[in-house]
Amino acid sequence: MSRLSALNTRLRLLYREIAKFGVVGIAGIGVNLVVFNLLRETTHLQTVRASIIATTVSIAFNYVGFRYFTYRDAERSGRGREIGLFVFFSAIGALIENGVLFLATYGMGWDGPLANNFFKFLGIGVATLFRFWSYRTWVFRSLPAKAVEQAEAILLTDAEHAARANATRKY
Template structure:
C-alpha cells in the first residue's frame, strides 16, 4: 500500500506540472489568439502529453522487462487518444449553448467556461490515465505478488508465478516482445 501511495503522489506531481503546461498553453491560445477551445485544447493536451510521457516513464512507472518499449509507447498513445477525446468532449460541452445575454463579455464567458470544462476534464482524464497505465504499463508482477501475500493467502511461489503468467498484462507484454521487429530491441 505504501508503494501505491508513493506512486500516486509521484503521478500527482507529474500530473500537476503537465496540467500547468496544459492550462497555460490552452489559455494562451484562447485568450490571445481567440482560438476555438477544442482546437486549443487539442494542442495544449498534446504538448503536455509529451512532457507527461517522459516524466511518467522516468519517475512514476517502472519499465517492465516482459514488455517491449514499442508496446509501452502504443499503450501510452492509446490511453492518450482516449484521454484526448474525453478532454475535448468535456471542453466542447462546457461552452455548448452559451448564453449570449450574459453581463460579462462573450469572450470572457467563453474563457471561463472553457477553464471550468478543462478543470473537470483534467480530473476525469487523470483517473483514466492512472488506471489504464497502472494496469498495463507498470511492473505489476511485484505488486500482484505483494498483494496476494499481504491478504494472507498461502500461495506457493509456483502458484503466484502461474497467476502472473496468466494475467492479461503479462500475456500482452510477452506478445509484444515476441512480435518486436528485428533491430528494435
C-alpha cells in the first residue's frame, strides 16, 4: 500500500471515529443539559452543584455509548483498568467543564438561565477536546495491527482492491 493510500485510509478511520464520538457526545450533551436544567428548575441546588450531578449522569451515559458504539472494536481486556482510566479522565473533563461554569457564575457574576446554559455548553466544548484525546489515547486503546488491516480492507473500494492486486502480481 502506498503511503498516500495508507494516509487516506487512516484519515477515513479517524473520520469515522470522530463521527461516532460525535454522535455519542451530542447525545451526552443532550442528557447533560436536560438533567442540568431539570435540576435547576425543580430543586434549589446551586448552579455548579446541579451541573456536577448532570455531568456525572452524562459521564455514565457516555461510557456505555463509547464502549458499545464508538470503541466497540477496541481492546476488551482489562475492563477494570479501562473504567478506572475513563473515570479519571472524565473527572478531569468534569473539572474543566464545571470550572468554566464556576468562573462565569461566581467569578464574574453571570448567573441566570441563559448565562448558565451558555457557559455550561462552553465548558462542555472545551472539556470535549480533552476527553476525545484522552479517551482515544489512554482508555479505549487502538485496534491491534491485524484488526487495522481488516478495517482497511473493508474501506478499500473495488478499484483499490484491483490496484493492490495488480501491484502485488509478479510479471
